[in-house]
Amino acid sequence: MTLQKRQGQRFLPYGANYLNWSDMHELQQVIEQSVLFRYQTESESMASRLERTVGERLGAEHVLAVHNCTEALRLALVSTRPAVGDVVYIPAVTFVAVAGAVLSTGLIPVPVDVDETLALDTSLLPADARRVIVAHMEGAVAPLPATVPFVIEDAAQALGARFPDGRHVGTRGYAGAFSFHHNKVLTSGEGGLLVTNDRAAWEEMRCYHDHGSARKPGRYPTWNEDAYYGENLVTSEEVAAIQLQQFRHLDEVLAGLERHYRIASQELPDRSDIALVPRSPGDVKISLRLRLANRELRDTAVERLTAQGIANWTLGKYFLPEHPVLAGRRSLYADGFPWNLAGAVPRALTRDGFARTRSLLDRTLCVPLSPELSEQQQATAAKLLRRTLETM
Numbered sequence: 547m548t549l550q551k552r553q554g555q556r557f558l559p560y561g562a563n564y565l566n567w568s569d570m571h572e573l574q575q576v577i578e579q580s581v582l583f584r585y586q587t588e589s590e591s592m593a594s595r596l597e598r599t600v601g602e603r604l605g606a607e608h609v610l611a612v613h614n615c616t617e618a619l620r621l622a623l624v625s626t627r628p629a630v631g632d633v634v635y636i637p638a639v640t641f642v643a644v645a646g647a648v649l650s651t652g653l654i655p656v657p658v659d660v661d662e663t664l665a666l667d668t669s670l671l672p673a674d675a676r677r678v679i680v681a682h683m684e685g686a687v688a689p690l691p692a693t694v695p696f697v698i699e700d701a702a703q704a705l706g707a708r709f710p711d712g713r714h715v716g717t718r719g720y721a722g723a724f725s726f727h728h729n730k731v732l733t734s735g736e737g738g739l740l741v742t743n744d745r746a747a748w749e750e751m752r753c754y755h756d757h758g759s760a761r762k763p764g765r766y767p768t769w770n771e772d773a774y775y776g777e778n779l780v781t782s783e784e785v786a787a788i789q790l791q792q793f794r795h796l797d798e799v800l801a802g803l804e805r806h807y808r809i810a811s812q813e814l815p816d817r818s819d820i821a822l823v824p825r826s827p828g829d830v831k832i833s834l835r836l837r838l839a840n841r842e843l844r845d846t847a848v849e850r851l852t853a854q855g856i857a858n859w860t861l862g863k864y865f866l867p868e869h870p871v872l873a874g875r876r877s878l879y880a881d882g883f884p885w886n887l888a889g890a891v892p893r894a895l896t897r898d899g900f901a902r903t904r905s906l907l908d909r910t911l912c913v914p915l916s917p918e919l920s921e922q923q924q925a926t927a928a929k930l931l932r933r934t935l936e937t938m
C-alpha cells in the first residue's frame with residue numbers, strides 16, 4: 547500500500563501502518579500448522595511465545611494474553627478477591643472502559659480528580675483506599691500512589707512508556723493492562739495483555755481466564771480441589787501471531803513518534819496563547835498536547851486544523867463524571883446492580899467540583915504524531931501545523 551493511501555487513514559495510526567503480507571511470518575506459521583487454539587499442543591504456542599516476548603521486553607515476570615484491555619482490567623480486579631460493592635478509585639479523565647470494568651465486576655467506581663497533566667491526583671485518595679486504577683493516558687506516564695495495596699495500571703494507551711526509574715509502565719503496580727485495539731500503539735484489531743510480578747495472582751488469573759481450570763497445554767483441563775468458577779478469556783493463535791509481528795516493530799514505532807514529537811514541538815508558533823503541555827522523557831509521544839488560552843481559541847484551532855486535513859482530537863469525551871453511566875448510575879440489571887450497593891459511597895473525589903479539570907479539558911487539543919513518516923515528511927507536516935496555528 548502506498549504511503550499516500552495510508553495518509554488518508556491518519557485517524558487510525560501506529561501499528562496498523564506496519565501490517566504487510568511480506569512481514570507476517572508468525573501468522574504464516576500458525577496457518578501452516580493449522581492450530582488456532584493455544585492449548586492444542588504441548589509445544590510452545592504462539593500465545594505463550596507472545597507472553598514470553600512481552601515479559602522480556604517490558605521486564606514483567608508474568609504475562610497473560612486476553613481478548614482486550616477491558617477484560618484484562620476486570621481480570622486484575624477479580625484476582626484481588628473483592629467483595630461486591632467494594633470501591634475502586636479511578637481517574638476522572640479516562641476511557642469509559644475503566645468504569646465498565648469496575649462495574650461489570652460488581653464494584654463501585656469513584657472518579658478521582660486529575661492534576662495539571664490530567665493524571666489521577668493521588669493526593670486525593672483516602673488513607674484506607676484498597677483498590678485504584680491509574681491510567682497512563684495518551685502515552686503520558688502517571689504517578690502511582692505509594693500505599694494502596696492494589697494499584698492496577700491501565701497502560702492501554704502507553705505501551706513502551708517508562709517511569710523515570712526506567713521501568714515500563716504496567717510493571718510497577720499490582721498488575722498492568724495493555725490494549726491492542728485498532729487505535730493503540732500496536733494493534734491486532736482487538737487484543738489485550740495483563741502483566742503482573744505476583745506469581746500467585748498470575749496463577750489465579752490464568753485459571754479464571756480458562757473456566758477456572760489449570761489447563762496443561764495439549765491435555766484436557768483438570769480442576770483443582772479449590773477450583774472456583776471462571777470465564778473464557780483465552781486468546782487465539784492467529785491473534786497472538788499478529789501481536790508478535792506488531793511487537794517486532796515497537797521500537798521503530800516509538801522512535802518514529804519520538805522524532806516527530808521533537809520536530810513538531812520545535813516548529814510550534816511563538817504565541818503566548820498556545821502552550822505545549824510538557825511531556826516527560828519516558829512518555830510514548832503519541833500526540834502533541836496543546837493548551838490554549840480559552841475554549842473559543844481551542845474550538846477555532848479544531849476548525850482550522852480539520853479544514854487543513856490535520857488529524858486532531860479533544861479530551862472532553864474522557865470526562866467520566868459527566869458520562870451518562872456514571873452521572874445517571876445506569877445499569878441493565880433491574881435492581882440497578884451494582885450501583886444499588888453504593889450506599890453512602892461518595893460520587894467522586896474532587897477539590898473544586900471539577901471546575902479546574904473542566905477548564906483544562908476545554909482548552910486542550912491533541913494532534914497525533916505519525917511514526918511511519920520519514921523525517922522529511924514529518925518536517926513538512928510540522929510546518930503545515932505551524933502555519934495553520936499562525937492563521938488564528
Ligand SMILES: *Cc1c(COP(=O)(O)O)cnc(C)c1O
Pocket residue numbers: 613614615616617640641643644681683700702703724725726727736737738
Ligand atoms: C482503549 C482503552 C481501554 C480499553 O481497551 P480495549 O482493548 O478496547 O478493551 C481502556 N482504557 C483506556 C485508557 C483505553 O484507551
